[in-house]
Amino acid sequence: xxxxxxxxxxxxDGKNKHALSHAQVPVPIxxxxxxxxxxxxxxxxxxxRSRPFYVDVDDRNPKNILNICDKPLLELxxxxxxxxxxxxxxxxxxHDNKHYMYYIGWNVxxxxxxxNAVGLAISDDNCxxxxxxxxxxxxxxxxxxxxxxGTSCVLIENNVWKNWYLSxxxxxxxxxxxxxxxxxxxxxxENGIVWQRKGVVAIDYLNDSEAGIxxxxxxxxxxxxxxxxxxxxxxxxxxxxxxxxxxGFAESNDGINWQRCEPQNPNCLDISCEGWDSLMVEYPHxxxxxxxxxxxxxxxxxxxTGFGFAIEE
Numbered sequence: 001x002x003x004x005x006x007x008x009x010x011x012x013d014g015k016n017k018h019a020l021s022h023a024q025v026p027v028p029i030x031x032x033x034x035x036x037x038x039x040x041x042x043x044x045x046x047x048x049r050s051r052p053f054y055v056d057v058d059d060r061n062p063k064n065i066l067n068i069c070d071k072p073l074l075e076l077x078x079x080x081x082x083x084x085x086x087x088x089x090x091x092x093x094x095h096d097n098k099h100y101m102y103y104i105g106w107n108v109x110x111x112x113x114x115x116n117a118v119g120l121a122i123s124d125d126n127c128x129x130x131x132x133x134x135x136x137x138x139x140x141x142x143x144x145x146x147x148x149x150g151t152s153c154v155l156i157e158n159n160v161w162k163n164w165y166l167s168x169x170x171x172x173x174x175x176x177x178x179x180x181x182x183x184x185x186x187x188x189x190e191n192g193i194v195w196q197r198k199g200v201v202a203i204d205y206l207n208d209s210e211a212g213i214x215x216x217x218x219x220x221x222x223x224x225x226x227x228x229x230x231x232x233x234x235x236x237x238x239x240x241x242x243x244x245x246x247x248g249f250a251e252s253n254d255g256i257n258w259q260r261c262e263p264q265n266p267n268c269l270d271i272s273c274e275g276w277d278s279l280m281v282e283y284p285h286x287x288x289x290x291x292x293x294x295x296x297x298x299x300x301x302x303x304x305t306g307f308g309f310a311i312e313e
Contacts, residue, residue, distance in 0.1 A: 002266035003295060003310040008276050009062055010055050011306025012043050018051050018072055019043030024303030025151065025215065025283045026296040029092050029099070029127055035059050036066065037289070038127055039296060040073065040101070041307060042088040049076060050086035050106060052130075059289050062296075062309050073130050074103070074121055082107060082117045082137045090151035090215065092127070093192075099123040100192055101130055102152040102163075105137055112171050112178055116148040117141075120193065133193070144199045147171070150182065151283075153216040153227075154192065161189040162255060164202050164216035164227065172211075174235050181205070181234060183213040186256055202227075202258055203250060209233050212245070215283040218255070219293075225252040228267070228295065230282035237280075245282035246270060247297060269297065269310065276305040 012019045020043070027040040037059045042050040051072035058064035077083035086106030093100050101121045109115050117137035121130040141148055150166030167185040171178050184203040189195045203213050211234030218227045227250045233243035249267035250258040261267060272278045277299030284297045293312040299305045 001293070002313040003269050004313050005272065005277075005310045006308065007063065008299070008306050008308040009039070009057060009296075010041075010065065010068075011276075016043070016053075016070060018045050019053055020046055022050075022301075022303040023053075023306045024050070024298060025088060025090055025285075026298065026307040027089050027092055027285055028287050028294075028296050030059060030287055030289060031126075032059065032289075037062060037287075039307070040089045040092065040127075041303070042086070050088045051075065052087055052089045052101075052103070054127075062294070074132060077105065077132075078135060081105075081135050082140065083119055085114075087119070091154050093154045093156060095156060095192065097124070099127050099130075100154070102138075102154055104150050112180075116150045116166075116168075118149050118152060118165065138193060139195055139197065142197075144197065145185075147180075147182075151215045153218050155218060155220065156192075157220070159190070161192045161195075162218075163187045163189065163195060164218055164255075166214045172234060179211065179234050181211040184216050184229060200256060202252075202256065203229060203260060206260075209235070212237065215285070217284050217286045217295075219286060219288070220255075223253075225255045225258075226250075226267075226286075227252070227258065228269075228284040228286050230284060232280075232282075239279070241271070241279055244271075244280035245302075247281050247284045247295075266313075269295065272299075276300060277308065 023041045029038045056067040083105030088104040117140040120133040147168035153164045168182040186200045186202045187197045212232040236243040247269035250260040252258040279300040
């Protein structure tokens with residue numbers, strides 16, 4: 001298959017004080033009986049603190065925006081907690097008539113720019129509202145993973161909750177700036193709350209210059225696991241077109257051992273020649289809508305230019 005870009009869907013207009021800029025990490029939640037997709041994302045206030053918002057779009061034409069929420073789905077955590085500087089959703093999964101939203105909690109730091117941990121919020125009213133599961137994270141750094149965890153992708157299969165998540169492996173000083181390196185690991189749970197993390201690597205670095213492997217989006221079709229993810233280099237990825245984010249693809253028979261494809265593979269997604277996604281493409285989320293695959297993703301500026309979508313050819 002190959003992806004056909006359909007253009008940008010949404011970018012904040014800067015009128016909401018909590019959503020002055022960015023529509024980062026789009027997370028689609030499909031309601032097929034209503035021909036509606038709710039796309040949850042995070043926007044930033046004047047202090048660059050992230051909060052989750054959403055737009056509802058027509059699943060037959062996602063450029064047709066049906067509704068834009070004007071209040072955050074979740075607020076920042078209490079002072080001193082793991083998410084007092086930012087709340088960034090990365091996945092929503094349905095279970096027992098509830099929706100589980102896995103999110104990244106942000107703290108600013110001293111020796112490094114920031115620290116992340118994984119949080120959970122749950123909705124029992126069909127994603128109209130969410131409530132944080134706890135004031136603390138589901139997990140943070142530990143003896144096996146001493147740095148931080150980020151984006152999650154969660155599937156429930158045969159009563160096993162499976163999570164492909166960002167795991168930071170080091171901070172490295174590059175040209176006078178401290179930069180993180182992270183790849184994708186795999187964990188399991190019996191209930192979506194208590195997770196067994198054993199350091200199992202799903203998608204590893206290709207070489208020493210690769211750094212940011214993030215935002216797994218996994219589908220299982222015809223017995224094969226398919227994963228889309230974004231990756232970048234460690235140096236110059238903010239403004240160097242040759243080092244910035246691209247969207248890659250991998251396949252697996254068991255969801256643990258993955259075969260990563262070359263960038264030229266048509267399942268991957270590259271930048272455009274011009275426009276909102278001409279420098280980078282990142283944070284993919286792929287869903288199946290009316291027998292077609294649909295990918296929602298960010299472009300330039302890590303979501304500053306909003307998000308758009310592509311469909312399979």
